[in-house]
Amino acid sequence: MATEPPLAFYRSRVLLILLAIASLELRTDALAPALSLEEASAHDLQLAFRQNKLTSRQLTELYLNRIRRLNPLLRGVIEVNPDALRQADRADRERRGKPYGMLSALHGIPILLKDNIATKDKMNTTAGSFALLGSVVPRDAGVVARLRSAGAVLLGKASLSEWAHYRSIAAPSGWCARSGQGKVSRTSYRFPFLSLSVSERFNNSNAFVRGY
DSSP states (O other): OOOOOOHHHHHHHHHHHHHHHHHHHHHHHHHSOOOOTTTOOHHHHHHHHHTTSOOHHHHHHHHHHHHHHHHHHHOOEEEEOTTHHHHHHHHHHHHHHSOTTSSOTTTTOEEEEETTSOOSSSSOOOTTOGGGTTOOOSSOOHHHHHHHHHTOEEEEEEOOSGGGGTSOTTSOTTEETTTEEOOSOGGGTOSOEEOSSOOSSOSSTTGGGTTO
16 A cells, blocks of 8 residues: 655755745846946936945946046036035935935936026026026026926036027037037936936937926
């Protein structure tokens, strides 16, 4: 008469199955592509924040370093915000203190503003002209106030055709006195860019405020 296998037999089989599942999961994780901070969307970055794989400070430092390295050639950024890292640190603290879902999709995300968008802070708002360098705006532009309220990191001011190309119809597109002639498109920098209008050198500049 056949006898049933001992309990230890079943336990060993269950253990083998669990080990096989764990091995498969490890191989799947190893094959998963790493997050590319140069290509990541705002959603991707928020997911990395939530999984503690990235902080706003780390992301902001990466973009600042990229600006320092590429801007002498590309001339796409007029100035960076001296308070950018401070804003990133504040975003990291707020994220630790609030449950998921309580923060904006732009919270902790570094964003460049076109230099004709007013910010009442340490940055200049000049439309690319030396004529306005050092002037003080009375208040943040409406979109800037909303970005601050959302917890976005204001990374700096992006270049533009001086006076948004009202300076002269003969002036070359993408040139302004403060940064010179821009040479490339937005994709060479690969970080968020915000504009109230269509920039001559930057396409789809409103991409990071869709759905905000």
